[in-house]
Structures are given as structure tokens and as C-alpha cells.
Amino acid sequence: MGVVVEWLDAFLWGALVVLRVFFVALIFTVVWGLIGASAKLSDSAIARGIANAYTTVLRGTPELLVLLIVYFGSAVTLTGIAKLVDPSVKFVHIPPFWAGSLAISFIVGAYATETFRGAFLGVDRGQVEAARALGLTPAQTFFYVRLPQMWRLALPAFGNHMNSLIKDTALLSVIGVEEIVYVADRATTMTNKPFTMYLVVAIIYLGFVSVIIKTVAVLEVYANRHLDRAR
Amino acid sequence: MPADSGEPIIVLDQVTKSFGGFQALKGVSLNVVRGHKVVVCGPSGSGKSTMIRCINRLEEHNGGRIVVDGIELTASIKNIDAVRREVGMVFQQFNLFPHLTAVENLMLAPRLVRKISKKEARALAMQYLERVHIPEQADKYPAQLSGGQQQRVAIARSLCMKPQIMLFDEPTSALDPEMIKEVLDVMGELAQEGMTMIVVTHEMGFARSVADLVVFMDKGEIVEQAPPAEFFARPRSDRTRAFLGQILKH
Amino acid sequence: MSFELALVWESLPKIVEGMGLTIELLVLSLVVGTALAVGLVLMRISGIAVLEWTAFVYTYIFRGTPMLVQLFIIYHGLAQFEAIRDSFLWVFLREPFWCAILAFSLNVAAYTAEILRGGIQGVDRGLHEAGRALGLKTHQRFLYITAPIAIRLSLPAYGNEIISLLKGTALVSLITMYDITGVARTIVAKTFAPYEIFVSAAIVYLCLTWLIQRGIGLAERRFGRYVRR
Ligand SMILES: Nc1ncnc2c1ncn2[C@@H]1O[C@H](COP(=O)(O)OP(=O)(O)OP(=O)(O)O)[C@@H](O)[C@H]1O
Ligand SMILES: [Mg+2]
Numbered sequence: 001m002g003v004v005v006e007w008l009d010a011f012l013w014g015a016l017v018v019l020r021v022f023f024v025a026l027i028f029t030v031v032w033g034l035i036g037a038s039a040k041l042s043d044s045a046i047a048r049g050i051a052n053a054y055t056t057v058l059r060g061t062p063e064l065l066v067l068l069i070v071y072f073g074s075a076v077t078l079t080g081i082a083k084l085v086d087p088s089v090k091f092v093h094i095p096p097f098w099a100g101s102l103a104i105s106f107i108v109g110a111y112a113t114e115t116f117r118g119a120f121l122g123v124d125r126g127q128v129e130a131a132r133a134l135g136l137t138p139a140q141t142f143f144y145v146r147l148p149q150m151w152r153l154a155l156p157a158f159g160n161h162m163n164s165l166i167k168d169t170a171l172l173s174v175i176g177v178e179e180i181v182y183v184a185d186r187a188t189t190m191t192n193k194p195f196t197m198y199l200v201v202a203i204i205y206l207g208f209v210s211v212i213i214k215t216v217a218v219l220e221v222y223a224n225r226h227l228d229r230a231r
Numbered sequence: 232m233p234a235d236s237g238e239p240i241i242v243l244d245q246v247t248k249s250f251g252g253f254q255a256l257k258g259v260s261l262n263v264v265r266g267h268k269v270v271v272c273g274p275s276g277s278g279k280s281t282m283i284r285c286i287n288r289l290e291e292h293n294g295g296r297i298v299v300d301g302i303e304l305t306a307s308i309k310n311i312d313a314v315r316r317e318v319g320m321v322f323q324q325f326n327l328f329p330h331l332t333a334v335e336n337l338m339l340a341p342r343l344v345r346k347i348s349k350k351e352a353r354a355l356a357m358q359y360l361e362r363v364h365i366p367e368q369a370d371k372y373p374a375q376l377s378g379g380q381q382q383r384v385a386i387a388r389s390l391c392m393k394p395q396i397m398l399f400d401e402p403t404s405a406l407d408p409e410m411i412k413e414v415l416d417v418m419g420e421l422a423q424e425g426m427t428m429i430v431v432t433h434e435m436g437f438a439r440s441v442a443d444l445v446v447f448m449d450k451g452e453i454v455e456q457a458p459p460a461e462f463f464a465r466p467r468s469d470r471t472r473a474f475l476g477q478i479l480k481h
Numbered sequence: 482m483s484f485e486l487a488l489v490w491e492s493l494p495k496i497v498e499g500m501g502l503t504i505e506l507l508v509l510s511l512v513v514g515t516a517l518a519v520g521l522v523l524m525r526i527s528g529i530a531v532l533e534w535t536a537f538v539y540t541y542i543f544r545g546t547p548m549l550v551q552l553f554i555i556y557h558g559l560a561q562f563e564a565i566r567d568s569f570l571w572v573f574l575r576e577p578f579w580c581a582i583l584a585f586s587l588n589v590a591a592y593t594a595e596i597l598r599g600g601i602q603g604v605d606r607g608l609h610e611a612g613r614a615l616g617l618k619t620h621q622r623f624l625y626i627t628a629p630i631a632i633r634l635s636l637p638a639y640g641n642e643i644i645s646l647l648k649g650t651a652l653v654s655l656i657t658m659y660d661i662t663g664v665a666r667t668i669v670a671k672t673f674a675p676y677e678i679f680v681s682a683a684i685v686y687l688c689l690t691w692l693i694q695r696g697i698g699l700a701e702r703r704f705g706r707y708v709r710r
Contacts, residue, residue: 063651064651065651066683068662076676312616320611339615
């Protein structure tokens with residue numbers, strides 16, 4: 001245990017990185033999910049095609065591979081562009097933090113697309129018609145009638161997506177993001193206590209996941225409060 | 232009390248049953264004579280299902296005695312098994328096994344419980360499917376049958392175990408009007424063959440023509456029991472009158 | 482900067498060589514993991530508090546931590562203990578292959594147990610009652626009524642779990658193994674053409690995913706004949 005105390009600082013910083021990645025990726029995930037769901041439900045065959053390709057590819061490709069494609073792919077592209085401007089440039093890349101956050105948001109965004117799509121369809125058409133009949137604009141209908149009912153439907157699945165996001169952050173050590181697996185790697189080489197170090201990582205993740213599960217449970221109770229009263 | 236002669240095959244004596252703090256049966260007593268048909272009616276929540284489910288131990292009663300064909304229902308597994316062999320049950324929602332065809336639904340229990348061979352079980356099953364007039368549906372899955380057909384398969388499935396007593400819990404209330412008759416007809420035929428039956432139903436026509444005894448329940452109690460002629464002509468309690476007034480209006 | 486199709490064409494055969502290992506990992510872990518899952522789910526519904534609780538905690542831990550961390554604890558971590566290094570198990574546990582099988586199996590078991598539990602809960606209570614009324618014993622009801630229906634109900638989620646595992650097997654490239662991803666990474670290290678090579682690898686995975694989906698679709702039809710009207 002003594003060894004762990006020495007590395008506590010590093011693990012705390014690592015945990016903070018995990019949280020930063022998580023929140024950044026969470027925002028992007030919601031964005032991709034909403035765009036994807038709108039595209040899937042749109043009248044445009046092209047939009048639907050692109051969205052379908054997006055979800056099929058990202059749900060069928062290993063997370064690690066997506067991460068490598070995003071990080072190294074973008075680096076090659078950026079380096080290529082930079083060389084056009086300044087031939088002496090060797091290597092340009094997106095900072096690993098951002099590449100990693102983007103990559104895992106792409107992945108989980110594909111799942112969120114399906115969740116949001118389902119939630120959107122789950123809201124009774126009659127609700128929308130009632131709102132329109134009352135004279136609400138389409139935008140008002142969306143924000144005041146559809147969205148509040150959607151998020152209740154999406155919440156359980158979205159809780160799982162958040163768990164996937166937080167767990168996927170473990171991959172980011174591969175591209176050099178200094179999160180907790182990275183810390184454990186370093187700690188292992190210094191102390192030769194790999195089991196202890198990775199166990200600490202597991203415990204930290206278990207803590208994060210527990211917080212997410214609890215939060216979602218509380219939110220679910222809140223989201224379904226109008227149903228409770230009816231009983 | 233009906234002054235009927237004959238030995239009772241089912242005896243309920245001051246049976247009570249509660250769910251948590253709620254008392255669903257508050258001391259129910261009923262004797263059913265062998266070969267008799269008893270129709271049970273009463274408002275929703277009055278304890279009709281609970282009562283008949285206690286008879287084959289789908290619910291465990293808390294007080295009083297239940298004796299079925301001389302076997303007292305206690306915690307004894309042996310007695311429960313013995314009673315279940317004597318008693319068949321038909322549910323409102325059919326409860327056919329969705330993954331088995333009609334004939335397989337009928338064959339399952341004879342094979343597993345009575346350990347008869349597959350071939351014998353199939354012959355037995357076909358015989359009973361004929362009795363409910365749907366041998367041609369033998370190899371269809373429940374989802375491919377109409378509600379009335381499903382309920383008839385369910386009746387045949389119970390009969391395959393050769394029970395002495397059949398319990399019916401609102402067998403026609405999940406059915407469309409045009410299918411109710413085909414199920415009631417099968418039940419009527421069964422009644423004529425001398426089966427002892429307890430039927431929870433609001434089909435008062437069936438009660439009039441088939442029942443030996445009509446039982447009215449309310450709030451966990453048997454309020455009134457009488458032969459149908461008497462029951463419908465001169466209901467004694469106000470609660471019975473109010474109830475009959477309501478359902479006969481339709 | 483341009484995407485060289487020729488490179489994709491050249492590297493595909495090599496990547497497909499890595500596919501053998503990927504499939505081996507997938508199938509072995511799946512078989513072992515599913516068997517464990519059946520045990521876990523039986524514990525979960527046993528009605529015996531200790532067993533239920535143990536299975537619950539197991540599932541919670543394995544679903545609550547990244548598979549990468551589970552793999553690393555087994556592959557890097559176990560060596561920390563002399564007792565393990567000295568035991569006969571070390572023959573297996575020093576091999577990345579068996580470490581991966583162990584980690585993936587334990588992981589799949591947790592997820593699959595949850596899936597099966599969901600399937601069992603999805604079986605209509607009325608069917609149990611019908612079984613009881615017909616005199617079937619508890620184990621007969623489980624074997625002939627609950628299990629077949631629960632399996633059918635679990636199939637779609639189980640299919641997703643297989644795909645999830647397929648994707649997870651890519652992690653072995655981080656513990657010195659040459660599966661599809663591992664091979665792709667070595668080629669990229671040589672050619673520095675990440676798009677072409679990694680995309681080729683992704684295509685191989687997508688084909689496998691497609692096959693799995695087809696397989697599950699067939700199984701659903703096979704086990705689910707009764708659902709169609
Ligand atoms: N498993 C249970 N747990 C708690 N309460 C129950 C349970 N089963 C029945 N009850 C309650 O017991 C009472 C009697 O229920 P029962 O199902 O016997 O009524 P019923 O006369 O069959 O009504 P219905 O006509 O609606 O079928 C009801 O108030 C019901 O809410
Ligand atoms: Mg009832």
C-alpha cells in the first residue's frame with residue numbers, strides 16, 4: 001500500500017484527465033448523436049445513407065482501431081498539409097487529448113444516434129399534433145414538447161453510453177494521454193508492482209462507473225416523476 | 232347453504248389470504264360437490280382469482296383449510312403435487328407456451344409428469360385436440376392461432392392430464408365477442424361429460440344454463456351462493472342485486 | 482496524403498493472416514465465457530443469498546471496469562506474485578494468448594450473465610403458473626419453458642455482445658500479439674500509411690461483424706419460428 005501512496009498524486013492527476021476527456025467526449029457524443037438521429041430521420045436519402053454508414057462502421061470497428069485511425073490518420077493529413085506550406089516540417093498532430101476525446105465520442109456517438117432516434121420515435125405523434133394544433137411553432141414543439149419527453153426515454157440507454165465513454169478513456173494511454181492507465185504503466189516500471197497499480201486503476205474506474213450509475217438512477221426517478229403520481 | 236346431497240370434492244373452510252397487509256380473502260367457505268359446476272362472479276378485486284388459485288396452490292392460503300378430493304393442502308410438496316394432478320387450470324391469458332406448437336403444448340406435461348412416451352403423448356394430445364375441435368391446428372404455434380383457438384388448446388392441454396376438477400379464471404374475457412361462443416361451447420360439452428368445474432366468469436348465460444351453483448363474491452367474502460334459478464330470480468343481498476343490475480344491463 | 486488503394490490491396494492478405502488469431506480468441510473466449518455466464522445466472526436466480534450476492538458483485542466489477550484494465554491486471558499484474566510464477570499455472574499465465582482468453586472469458590461471462598438474466602425476467606409469469614398448474618417441477622419448468630424462451634429473448638443482445646467481444650480482441654495487439662490490429666500496426670510502423678492499413682483492418686472487422694450479424698439473424702429465425710404469425 002505504501003507504494004500506492006507515493007503514486008497517489010499521479011493517479012489523482014490521471015483521474016482528472018479521465019474526467020476531462022469524459023466531459024469533452026460527452027458533449028461531442030451528444031452532438032454526434034443528435035446529428036446522426038436527425039439525419040436518420042430526415043427525408044434526404046443522402047443524409048440517411050451517411051448516417052447509416054456512420055453507425056454501421058463505428059459500431060463494427062474496434063475502439064482501439066478507431067482511436068489509431070483518428071490520431072495517426074489526422075497526423076498524416078495535418079503533416080501533409082503543413083509540408084505544403086513549409087517543407088521543413090516533420091510531424092504535426094492533433095494533441096492526443098483532443099484526438100482521443102474525439103475518437104471515443106465518434107464511437108459512442110454511433111450508439112447514441114440509435115438511442116436518440118428511438119427516443120425521438122418513441123414520443124407519440126399525437127403529442128406533436130396536439131402542440132401544433134395549439135399553435136406552437138415547430139421549434140417550440142421540439143423544445144417544449146418533444147425534447148422533455150425524449151430524454152426520459154433515452155436516459156437508461158444513455159447511462160450505458162456514459163459508462164462506455166468513461167471505460168473507453170482507458171485506451172487513450174495508447175496515444176500518450178496521461179490518464180490513469182498511463183500512470184499505472186509508469187508506476188509499474190518504477191516499482192515493479194503491476195498488479196497493485198492496475199488494481200488501483202480498476203478501483204478508480206469502478207468508482208466513476210458507480211457514480212454514473214447512481215446519477216442516472218436518480219435522474220430516472222426525476223424523469224419519471226409524473227408517472228409515479230398517476231398510480 | 233345449498234342443501235345439495237353428494238360428497239364434496241372440494242372443501243374450503245374459512246380460508247383467508249393476505250398480500251402484505253391487504254386481506255384478499257376474509258374467511259371463505261365453499262363446498263363443491265363432485266360433478267358440479269360452480270360459477271363464481273363478483274366485481275373486480277373481489278378475490279375470485281385468488282380463491283381459485285388457492286385451490287391448486289398457485290397462491291398459498293394463510294388460514295383455514297382447503298381439502299381437494301380428500302387431500303389437504305398444506306406445505307407438503309407431496310400433497311401439492313397430488314392436488315395439481317387432480318386439478319386443471321385455464322387462464323384468462325391462455326398462457327400457452329409460445330415456443331411449442333399446439334400439439335407440443337399438450338404433450339409436454341404428460342411426458343414430463345406422467346412419463347409417457349412421445350408417441351403415446353402425441354396420440355393422447357391429438358385425441359384431446361379433436362375434443363376441442365381443432366385437430367387441424369396441431370402443428371401451429373400459439374401466435375398463429377386465433378384467441379378462441381388458443382383458449383381451446385389451453386383447455387385441451389389441461390385435459391391431457393386427466394384432471395378430476397377444472398378451474399377456469401375468466402376464460403373468455405380476453406376474447407373477441409365472436410370467439411367467446413366457441414370456447415363456451417367446449418366448456419359446455421365438458422360440463423355435460425360430468426367434469427367438476429369452477430368457472431370465474433361474467434357470462435351469465437353460461438351460468439344460467441350450465442351452473443349448479445352460482446357464487447357471488449365481494450371484498451374478499453362470499454356474499455351469496457345459490458342455484459342459478461334462485462340466484463338470478465331472488466338475489467338476497469343488496470350487493471348482489473347491485474352487481475347483477477350492472478352486468479345484466481350490458 | 483492521398484489514399485493509395487494499391488496499398489490496401491497489398492496489405493489485405495497480411496491482415497487476413499492476423500484474422501486467424503482474432504477468430505481463435507473470439508470463439509474460445511465466447512465458449513468459455515458463455516459457460517461461465519450460465520453458472521453465474523444460475524447463481525443469480527438460485528434464491529441463495531450468498532450465491533446471488535457473489536454473482537452480483539462479480540458482474541458489477543467486470544462490467545464496471547475497462548476490458549483493457551482487466552487484461553493488463555492478468556497479463557502484467559499476475560507476475561507480481563511469486564506464488565503464481567512458481568505454480569503450474571504459470572505455463573499458461575505467462576503466455577499472452579491464455580491471459581487474453583482468461584480476461585475476455587471473465588468479461589464476456591459478466592455481460593452475458595446480465596443478458597441471460599434479462600431474458601429470464603422477460604419470460605411471462607403466466608407461463609410459470611401454467612407450468613405449475615400442470616404439475617411440472619421447478620427444474621422442468623426452467624428447462625422446458627423458461628430456458629428456451631429466455632434464450633430466444635437474449636439472442637439479439639447476445640449478438641451485440643459477440644460483436645463487442647470481437648472489437649475487444651483488438652486489445653491483444655497491446656500485449657505483443659499479432660491479431661488483425663496487431664498486424665496492421667506493424668505494417669503501419671513500416672509504411673506509415675495509417676489510413677490505408679487501418680482502414681483495411683477495419684474492413685476485415687466489418688466483414689466479421691456482418692457475418693456475426695447474419696449468424697445471429699439465422700439463429701433468431703431458427704429459435705424464433707414461433708414468433709411469426
Ligand atoms: N400477488 C398479489 N400481490 C398483492 N395483491 C394482490 C395480488 N394478487 C391479488 N392481489 C389483490 O387481491 C385482491 C383480489 O384480487 P383477485 O385477483 O383475486 O381479484 P378478482 O376478483 O380476480 O378480480 P378481477 O375480476 O379483476 O380479476 C385485489 O385487490 C388485488 O389487488
Ligand atoms: Mg381475476
